[in-house]
Amino acid sequence: MERRDILRATGLAAVGTVLMTKPALAEPDKKPKDEVQAVGTVAELLAFEAGKLEDGALAQVAGYLKPGDGGGKLVRWDAASTAPANGGTVLGSGPKGRWIQLHDGCLDFRAFGVFDDKTPADAALEAMVGDPAVSRIEAHSDLNFVKRHRFQRSDLVLDFGGHTMRTVGIEKAGQDDPFAAVMFFRGKVTSTTVTHKLSAPMPELSDVFEVADSAAFKVGQWWSAEVNALAGRWERELQKLVEVTQIVDGTHVRVNYKNGWELAAGRTITWTLVEPVERVHVRNLRFEGVADGDQYTGSHPLAYEYAVHCDVEGIHGTGTFWPLIMRRWATHYRTERCTLKNPASVTWGGAGYLTQQIYCLYGHVTDCHTANARHLNDFTASAYCYVDNCHGDGDDQGPFVTHGQYEHDLTYTGNSGLMTFANSGAAWGSAAKRITVRKHVCSWFVARVKVTDLTLEDLQVIGKPSLEGSGMIWVNADGVQMRGCSASHTLIVSQQSKLSRRPNLIEGCVFNVPAKSEIVQGNVTAPVHVSRTTFHGLSGNAFNGADLRLTGSTLNGAEGAAPVVFAGSVSLTGCTVTNVGLAAAGKTDQRVRLDGGTELTEAGLSRVDAAGLVSWHLAGVRSQNAGAHVRLDSGRNRYTATGCQFGGGRLSIKAFEVVQHTGNLEEGVARELPADGPKVLTSGNLVI
Structure with a gap:
């Protein structure tokens, strides 16, 4: 059939923009410029009478609705095809014969006649994702989706070009289904x-x-x-x-x-x-959820399950319900430069997250931000993951959490926002291991349950008036190591597990503590080492752990401070104690040792009347006090002081089993010491 015959048969002979030809191989004498010619729109293309088109004919469509609108394409006539028409890559309406789009693997929604968010983009998305020849999908306008899609394919990039995805009129989700996303990729x-x-x-x-x-x-x-x-x-x-x-x-x-x-x-x-689905990446998307949505009507853009090497970059969401990016059974992935503002709910379990990651491995979350959300980053039963430069504002709900389902080897660096680990409850195990936090700023840090080998470096916890109990650090004494940390209000050390082989160490830190708070709880059986650390505001506080060892540290009392009480063995080496007394609880046998140049200023030693035997050992201590340096008026005591200096005040030892007070310097000290005898030695002191 000659070209003029095609034009005459379709009634388009007068349309100069329409040119059709046989396949190139059918007419080898044709020049390349004559082999593929053009039609203005998809409507004009579909106006051709199918029965008069030769199989393999090619056409260049200049636009979808009008030439140059971005919906143009190169198509080939497949006379035998019965493929379902999809309005984009497959065009035609008869029982047989379709125009098939020829492409290089990159498609966009305009090829399906979707140019804005007034027309639902669901069918176009399904057609492109469902075509294995498509490797890249682009958006060049805002889009609206009314369905929740489930896909099972690999090797695909979806780049939305910074345009907005909306879900006006989206179908309802099932009950408690955080995977009911607009796009759910599942292996x-x-x-x-x-x-x-x-x-x-x-x-x-x-x-x-x-x-x-x-x-x-x-x-x-x-x-x-x-x-x-x-x-x-x-x-x-x-x-x-x-x-x-x-x-x-x-x-x-x-x-x-x-x-x-x-x-x-x-x-x-x-x-x-x-x-698994592999290498499915989503990029550059703005998402607007249903602002007042619930678990059925709310929406979120993306979920993965059984996915490998699937990265997300540049999703910016607002008004979501379930997590902006939901992952479960995922391995090797990156989530970067994503944000979430003002989700629909921050109280419904599982809602209001930027990303939740369940049973995940080798993840990297970086450069993300939340505002007035629940969690920025949640790990559940996940391992070997890294979170850096992520920040949560309006963070009372806790941007950084783990569930406590045996997470391990997680690292956080350079983030800000409230942080809690393994606190979801015993049903999940309340366990985590080898979590490291560096250079973090927040209003509250809690890892109080079975968190083993926790490492905190340069963690700064600063309370705020809007959050009751903020300014607190609470850790588990099972291999915890803190360096260069601070808390503006509270430090609590408790113990829920006994798995670690490394010491509990608090080094180079500073803490402000409220009066009468329990700093080390009575369930702490492992030694707690405190080095070059300062406590401010002490008054009536309790260190109830079994073994507390302070080196080079400073203890400062509040005005009119009541003594700090120690329930277990305690040692102070090279420490400075000012304006707060130190008292032994004496409920059970315990040792109190001060040495290495420890200095006490208005900080007397005493005990609370109880049945236990307290063994006091002072060596090389310097004490300046207007009151009692040592007052042992009750209970069972073994007291030894050698090489110490006492200035002013008095020494009062009335209840004792053994007293050895020798080789000391006393300047202006009133002595209330027992007479020497079989269990008392008080000679050899320099008394001025």
């Missing part, structure tokens, strides 16, 4: 499942797992690995999406993960073969 969970009960303990940080038969596994496969629950309903030490990297032998495989918790013999691991 395929196969029916292949194997279980195995461990015949021997699996040590911590092992990447070799015992299995029943390693022939069931292949290198490169991805499996979800999950151990059976402990006492709590969701309490599991292992829940990760891992890749098999080696078949070690007939009953062992190696995976790309070092287990963070020892698994006892008899624990059962369930392995499920997964085909």
Whole structure:
């Protein structure tokens, strides 16, 4: 058929912009410029009579609604195609014959006639994601979506170009479904499942797992690995999406993960073969949710499950309900330069987050920000993740949290905002391990439950009037190490676990404490080392731990301070104590040792009347006091002081089992000491 015959048959002979041709191979004498010619719009393209088009004919469409509107495309006529028309990459209406768009893998919504947020973009999105030849989807306008989409594909970039996604009129979500996002990318969970009960303990940080038969596994496969629950309903030490990297032998495989918790013999691991979505990246999106939405009507843009190497960059949300970016069973990913303002709810469980990450590995969250939200970053049963330069304003709900479902090896650097770890409850285990926080500023820091080997460096906690109890640091004495930290109101050290092999250390810190607060709780059985640290505002406070060791530290009392009470053994080496007395509770036997040049100013030593034996040892101490340097008027006491200096005031020892007070310098001191005898030695002092 000649070109003039096509034009005559379709009634478009007068339209000079319409040019059709046979395929190039059918007429080898044709010049390239004659082989592909143009039509103005999609409507003009569809006006051709299908029966008179030759299979393989090519057309260049100048625009979707009008030439140059961005919806143009190159199409090819497939006379035999019965593919469903989608208004963009597949055009046509008859029982057979379709115009198929020829593209290089990059498409945008204008190719489907979507130029603004007045027309729902759902069908276009589904068509592009569903085309395996599409590797990049772009938006060049604001968009509106009224459906919640579930996808299962890999190797795709969605770049929204900084335009806004809205969800006006979106369909309702199911009950309690944080994965009911506009775009939910989920890998395929196969029916292949194997279980195995461990015949021997699996040590911590092992990447070799015992299995029943390693022939069931292949290198490169991805499996979800999950151990059976402990006492709590969701309490599991292992829940990760891992890749098999080696078949070690007939009953062992190696995976790309070092287990963070020892698994006892008899624990059962369930392995499920997964085909994850991979390399699906979403970028440059502004999202407006339903401002008054709830779990059914609210909206959020993105969720991943069983996903590998899926990154998110530059999503800026407001008015969301569920997390802006929801992840579960995800491994190797980045979330960067994202923000969330004023979500619809900050009180509904799971709502109002920037990102929630459940059973995740090797994640990196960076340069993100929240305002008036619930959590900026939540880790649940996640490991080897890093959060840096993220900041939460209006942070009373806590921007940085972990759930307490056996998280481990998490690092936070250079962030700001309230922070709590492992505080969601016993049903999840209340456990975490090896969390490191550096250069952090917040109004409240709490890691009070089974958080093992917590490291805090340059953590500054500054209270604010709007949040009751703020200005507090509360940590678990199970390998906690704090360096260069401060709290404007409260320090609490308690103990809920006993797993660590490293000492509890507080070094180079400064704390303001409220009167009568319990600083070290009575459940602390491990030694607590305090070095070169300052306490301000002491008055009637309690250190009730079993073993407190202070070195080079400063204890300053409030005006009219009541004595600080120690319930366990305590030592002060090279310390300075001013305007606050030190009292031994004496409920059980305890030791009190002051040495190494410790200086006491208006800081007398005494005890609370109780049944325990208190052994006092003073060596090289300098005490200046208008009152009593030492007053032991009750209880059972063994007292030794050598090489000390006492100025002013008095020494009063009336209740004792043994007294050794010798080799000391006393200047203007009133003595109320017992006479020398079999258990008393008070000679050899220089008394001025």
